[in-house]
Amino acid sequence: MRLLNTILVVLLIFTGLTVGASQIDLGESLNLWLAVAIATFKAVLVAAFFMHLLHDRAMNSLVLFYTALTIGLFFLFTLIDMDSRHMIDDVRSEAIKAPVIAEEARAAAIAAGTITPHGHEGEAAQGAEGEHADEPPAH
Amino acid sequence: MTSIPTNSGGAKGEYWETYKHQPHWRNNEDEFEAAKLGMWLFLATELLLFSGFFCAYFVLRMFYPEAFRGASQEYLNWKIGAINTAVLLISSWNVAVAVRAAQLGQKMILAFNVFFASLCGIAFLVIKLALEYYPKYQAGEIPGALFTFPGGHGEYLPSAYDPIFLSVYWVSTATHGFHVLIGVFLLWWIGWRALKGHFGPKHYTAVENVGLYWHVVDLIWIFLFPLLYLVP
16 A cells, blocks of 8 residues: 555656656757656556556566567667658658648648738748749649 | 455355356466456557557657647647646556455445546546647647648747647547546446445456556556657
């Protein structure tokens, strides 16, 4: 009982920690890794104590271990693949990335005046507007 | 150490006292362990299901880091996410206490904790629907082609990739919410059976397995919350 209470308190504290860590800008990837690390630590606590893997037959831990391993391999190879296509074929790697519908919808929204790129006019906004302005004469 | 109560009065035994394993098992313990292993295998498939969403998150984040950075801050309120995280963690604790109560034969503690955990699950869903999904739906912040670029977002300049972030958000949280809903019904079932005296030190397979399911639902949210709401 006491053990379960302690684990709950630790989990809540680490939830606070992960919120706190996100408020500090450590740079894109470090923030992400820190959040994943804290979440993994919390997950291990839940699995070990709440799901009592620690006091259970090893077989159940093995199932979880191989699941985690499988997910890790899945992520690893997918990310390696997606991040290295541009080394082979730039055109196709761009084709994967470009969400045409989204770009068109955004351009239409700017044209209709729904989005008002006031204040800081980003490059993307000007680009989209420029594209849209070019379109009508072509039709 | 709390002593395990035994029914020595000669009265008709409770369900858990007289429970006899199915004929193809050697004994109750084998049956229990096999059921638990089966549950773990099922939970492995659940984790693999959600790993697809996480993979999509990481790949899309790699492609559109700026959009994910901005959209997460603009569309999601981390306070709601944090409250929901706490609610789920507490309910997980309740379920862990409930399993312990079953092992010790404390019927009412078991039932109370199970019902309290289900209330937490309902609270989670209400917070999600009332404070997140409904306002988002009204504002047109819905995924894919249905997305309408919202006006009146102050200084925020929507990126063309915002709908992609919202797609990941909606698909992963809605699938998770559906699991919470199923979990709530399962907890009611367990609580009802607990009140009928089905579970005790010698037999609590269903409590254990539903508990494991609920913990996995919590575990998935532990990852979803920082990735969607927090990472700047």
